[in-house]
Amino acid sequence: MSNYIVLVKQVPDVSQITDNAFDPETGTLVRSRLASVINELDAQALAFANKMRQDSSDEAGKIIALSMGPPMAEEVLRYSLSRSADIVILLTDRALGGADTVATANPLAFAIRKIVKEILKNDNDYYVITGMQSVDGDTAQVPAQIAEELNLPCIAYVTDAQFKNNRFEFTRIISGGSQIVAAKKLPAVITVAKYEYPLFATFSRTRWANKTQVIHWAASDINAAHIGVTGSKTSVIRVFPPGKSTRKCQQISDAESLAKILVESFKSGNGQAGKNGQAQAPQYVLPNKRASLFNRNFEGTKKEQADYEILSGKLQKLGITRTNQIDDSSKEKILEAAGEHFHKKALEDMIEGFKLAKPSFEGEVWIVAEHSDGVVHPATFELIGKAHELADSLETKVGVAIAGFNVEPMAKELIAAGADSIYIIEDKLLGVFDPTAHRKAIADAISTYWPQIVLYAATPQGRMLAPMVSYRVSCGLTADCTGLDIKDSSRKGDIGLLLQTRPALGGNVMATIRTKNSRSQMATARPGVMKRIPPDPSRKGKIIRHKVKLTEDDVNLEIIKTELGTGQVDFNADVIVSGGKGMQSRDNYEQLLSLLCDAMSKRLDTQVERGASRAAVEQGFIERVHQVGQTGTSIGPKLYVALGISGAIQHMIGVANTETIVAINSDPNAPIFKQCDYYIVGTVEDIVPSLVQALE
Ligand SMILES: Cc1cc2nc3c(=O)[nH]c(=O)nc-3n(C[C@H](O)[C@H](O)[C@H](O)COP(=O)(O)OP(=O)(O)OC[C@H]3O[C@@H](n4cnc5c(N)ncnc54)[C@H](O)[C@@H]3O)c2cc1C
Numbered sequence: 152m153s154n155y156i157v158l159v160k161q162v163p164d165v166s167q168i169t170d171n172a173f174d175p176e177t178g179t180l181v182r183s184r185l186a187s188v189i190n191e192l193d194a195q196a197l198a199f200a201n202k203m204r205q206d207s208s209d210e211a212g213k214i215i216a217l218s219m220g221p222p223m224a225e226e227v228l229r230y231s232l233s234r235s236a237d238i239v240i241l242l243t244d245r246a247l248g249g250a251d252t253v254a255t256a257n258p259l260a261f262a263i264r265k266i267v268k269e270i271l272k273n274d275n276d277y278y279v280i281t282g283m284q285s286v287d288g289d290t291a292q293v294p295a296q297i298a299e300e301l302n303l304p305c306i307a308y309v310t311d312a313q314f315k316n317n318r319f320e321f322t323r324i325i326s327g328g329s330q331i332v333a334a335k336k337l338p339a340v341i342t343v344a345k346y347e348y349p350l351f352a353t354f355s356r357t358r359w360a361n362k363t364q365v366i367h368w369a370a371s372d373i374n375a376a377h378i379g380v381t382g383s384k385t386s387v388i389r390v391f392p393p394g395k396s397t398r399k400c401q402q403i404s405d406a407e408s409l410a411k412i413l414v415e416s417f418k419s420g421n422g423q424a425g426k427n428g429q430a431q432a433p434q435y436v437l438p439n440k441r442a443s444l445f446n447r448n449f450e451g452t453k454k455e456q457a458d459y460e461i462l463s464g465k466l467q468k469l470g471i472t473r474t475n476q477i478d479d480s481s482k483e484k485i486l487e488a489a490g491e492h493f494h495k496k497a498l499e500d501m502i503e504g505f506k507l508a509k510p511s512f513e514g515e516v517w518i519v520a521e522h523s524d525g526v527v528h529p530a531t532f533e534l535i536g537k538a539h540e541l542a543d544s545l546e547t548k549v550g551v552a553i554a555g556f557n558v559e560p561m562a563k564e565l566i567a568a569g570a571d572s573i574y575i576i577e578d579k580l581l582g583v584f585d586p587t588a589h590r591k592a593i594a595d596a597i598s599t600y601w602p603q604i605v606l607y608a609a610t611p612q613g614r615m616l617a618p619m620v621s622y623r624v625s626c627g628l629t630a631d632c633t634g635l636d637i638k639d640s641s642r643k644g645d646i647g648l649l650l651q652t653r654p655a656l657g658g659n660v661m662a663t664i665r666t667k668n669s670r671s672q673m674a675t676a677r678p679g680v681m682k683r684i685p686p687d688p689s690r691k692g693k694i695i696r697h698k699v700k701l702t703e704d705d706v707n708l709e710i711i712k713t714e715l716g717t718g719q720v721d722f723n724a725d726v727i728v729s730g731g732k733g734m735q736s737r738d739n740y741e742q743l744l745s746l747l748c749d750a751m752s753k754r755l756d757t758q759v760e761r762g763a764s765r766a767a768v769e770q771g772f773i774e775r776v777h778q779v780g781q782t783g784t785s786i787g788p789k790l791y792v793a794l795g796i797s798g799a800i801q802h803m804i805g806v807a808n809t810e811t812i813v814a815i816n817s818d819p820n821a822p823i824f825k826q827c828d829y830y831i832v833g834t835v836e837d838i839v840p841s842l843v844q845a846l847e
Contacts (some may be wrong), residue, residue: 154213155200158281159193161224161467180593189227192282195346200280201235205680206314233352244370254382256296258375279340290630295618298340304707308344328715390662395497399828410845416811435637438508457793504644511645512603516542520553530608530678534770535569537681544637554592557581581700587707590619595699609675626669632676679807699838716776728764733795740772750846781806789803
């Protein structure tokens, strides 16, 4: 009999954001102005646990919902009771607030230990089921870090479970397809990416839920090792509104006008390919290479920069060029010039900061390579490009850690792409990606060589591996970064830090984060954002073979079946037309895409390729190899036409480098309309035939 510990979180309702939710001064989101709801994926996880209990005909198995949050998070526990939970526990304490993912995963893992001991009476036949990620954090790190703390297998991005031969087989999303796996041992952590059969509360169950006791635990009840702000290994240093989309987002009223725009955009290439990357910031220079030690123009926040400008201006006027020339009388003059800007303590801190010139972290800049069947994932090459820029600034080298079996042939390509050293960890047991075996291998290499920065691709694999590795080596980790810069931070002068910028709250705010209390700074970076540098086959690099002792016990998953896309697709075509779930059927997809692709090919005199969303592939509209997106192919055509595609982030990541994006969708509020250049509101059945006619 299995039991199910389901993690549920109360989050702001980001689907209902109005302008009123933003602070008019700073443009950032005010969380308290949004209603609170259960994290949608956690509601799906609850339904998923219920399905597992039913499918295994195990009605005696308990569903225990656990939440960490303020007292009002009781609401999501009552929600859980009214659907399927038998017991609910709220971990609530001010001391737990302000936590990053480490300081969230750690107390949750300690609470799970307490549940197992006191409620399950040490019965180890249980699953921890949780949503893949929460909409406020969007990190997907907590479940993997809980698994790491409890030393459990973790199966992430699960979309289905089948009870066969007395155990569960899980279908999960992987790069390029999907996979069916089973945990070799229980307990196990499962993260749910999609389960579309919600549970509804009955009247009687709701009444029962309202009367049932919510168990409250405080920090002192669980005695976790890392909690709250002090237990965190990252801190947010700046929150700011996301930049406006550089896409035109222009609504077109009829198919004829759209046909003209398609032709013009194709000919003129008036889109924005290549603009997707970050604006080129001046390259960071270490303090001892700057004209003066007082040059702190690269300092973190705006306020700090302004303070430094006042200070350095005054120092210049006073003719001071070395810190030991600053005496009490010059300090007085500086404070006078600063007026209200800063006071004595801040001045002392800045002077202390001037004395520092050595980077706060030491070592190489590393990339953890992702690969499959002897082919390196494109995102790894993009990261090597970025690592090069960071390493140049920090005057260090680029290392690539690659774990697997027969991986050495890939070293040459990695060196040509910009790596200086390749750290190879070879073992038969690393032949296929198993999170626990791979995290052991990579963590061992990291804790031997201690690079100062470690970057992973924010692919399903990278977002699974990175949290386990970082937790294992006690380092902070930032998820899904879209910006990585070296800067000095804080008045006391932390030098050469990796500042990690990422979207949060469903892309409604951006946050810049730094690592603290860690020997290495770690981040996963969104594929398609960083730029690959042109390969140089003449580059030379070192190969370092790193041995790690692995046994069968380190492999936690049994891989039952892997389904990857096969066949030929030419995604280098200038025009790609993709169909989504909104195509409704395979026949519709086939018929409407044939019509439009032919008409565009003739009219534009170019090759047109077919693409699809993951949902369309899962519906069987077209073969997997046509999938565009994070776990499909990233493309950069001149023209991309999206038919019946909603614009989920995992899809749009794959088309970020497209020049012009055109969308046809029947929903006037489809998210894709905010991420494209031209759109038309209407059904594909209506618009596509008229568009074809207009093109002809
Ligand atoms: C780890 C992970 C990786 C993923 N990787 C990818 C990936 O690589 N690529 C990818 O695409 N997705 C990926 N996804 C899935 C992604 O989150 C979305 O679920 C998916 O992109 C949705 O596809 P869709 O837009 O076709 O379907 P839906 O989101 O269901 O949208 C269908 C759209 O069609 C519109 N529509 C309906 N009927 C019509 C009509 N008659 N005419 C016009 N419009 C109509 C609707 O308004 C809606 O906007 C991934 C998810 C996870 C968790």
